[in-house]
Amino acid sequence: MKIVVTGGLGFIGSHTVVELQNQGFEVIALDNLSNSSVTVLEGIERITGKKPVFEQIDLREKAAVQDFFQRHKDVSGVIHFAASKAVGESVENPLLYYENNINALVYVLQSLAALPQAHFIFSSSCTVYGQAKQMPITEDASVQPAISPYGNTKQIGEEIITDTAKVTGINAILLRYFNPIGSHPTAEIGELPLGVPQNLVPFITQTAIGLREKLSVFGDDYPTPDGTAIRDYIHVVDLAKAHVVALQRLLQQKNTEKVETFNLGTGTGSSVLEVIKTFEKVSGKPLNYQIVGRREGDITEAYANTDKANTVLGWKAESTLEEALASAWKWEQRIRS
C-alpha cells in the first residue's frame, strides 16, 4: 500500500517513514529540502533496510503537486508534515508561514480529494489550546486565539481540512502534538535544527556538547512547583507510531467521524528544571544554565489527557523522559563526532 509522506525527510516525518516501512507500507517521501537533507534517506535505509522513494517537490508549486498526484493515482493516503515550525520566525515573516503551511495544504487537499482513497493525517499542535484552563488537556478543550502566525496556521489548517472533508471523500485525522523530542534509538536519524535552536531539548544537547555556552531557562516565577514552565515531552518514535495507527484506522474505515482529533502526548508534565536534571542524570554531564526572564508568548503549563488516543486509537506513549533524553544525547554526540 502506497503512502505519501510530505516533509518525509524532516524530524517527525523521517521517524514516521521508518515506522511505516517497518509495518510494510510502501512510502513515497516528498520534501523540498528547505530544512532537511537527502542524507536522511541513508539513515532510514540503515534502520529499515529499505530506502523510501523520494521526490524533491515544493508543495507551494500547485502544478508540481497536481503533476505528482496525476502520476500516483494509486496512493492510499497522505501524511502531511511539510510545514515551517519556528514560532519566532513566523512572527517576523508571517506571509512565509501562511504560504508554506496553508497554500501547500490547500494544493495537497485539492489533489487528494480527486483520488479514490482520500485518507489524510495532519500534523497539528497543542498550541491550538493556548493556555488551557484545565490540566490535563482533553481534545474538547476550547481552541484559543493564536498568539503567533505559526499557531494560527495550525488552527486554520484544522478548519480547512474539516470544511473540505464535509464536501469531499476525504477522511482525516488531526494529531495535536505536545512537545516531540528525542531521536531514533539507533541514532541513524534525529533532529537537525538550523542555526540556534529555539526548542529546549536541542538547546540542552548543544550546550552539553559545547556548541552553546549556556542554556537560558526562561522564567522561574511561574505558578508551578519549582517555578519553571511545564510541558509534555513525547519521544518522537512514540509519536511516529501513532501516525501509523491513525492511518490504519482510516484505511480500515474504523473512524466514526470524517474528521477525528487526537492529542499525542505522554500525559505527564515535566518542568524545565526537571528536564535539565533528568538530562544531567542520563548524560552524566552537568549542564551550564542560568535563570533569565520569561520568553514572550510562553504559557505556564500544557500536558495532555491521552485517554482518547489510548482507548480509541489503542496507542500509548511507551518511552520515558529518560529514554527520550538519552536518545537525543546519543544523536547529538553522533552528529558532532
Ligand code: WQD
Ligand atoms: C519548552 C519549555 C520554554 C528553550 C513549541 C511550539 C509549539 C510546539 C512545540 C511545534 C518552555 C523553555 C526553551 C530555552 C527554555 N509545536 N525553554 N530555554 O514553547 O512548549 O512549544 O514547540 O512545533 O507550537 O510553540 O517548546 O521547546 O520551545 O520550550 O527555558 O532555550 O522550555 O520557555 O517552557 P514550546 P520549547
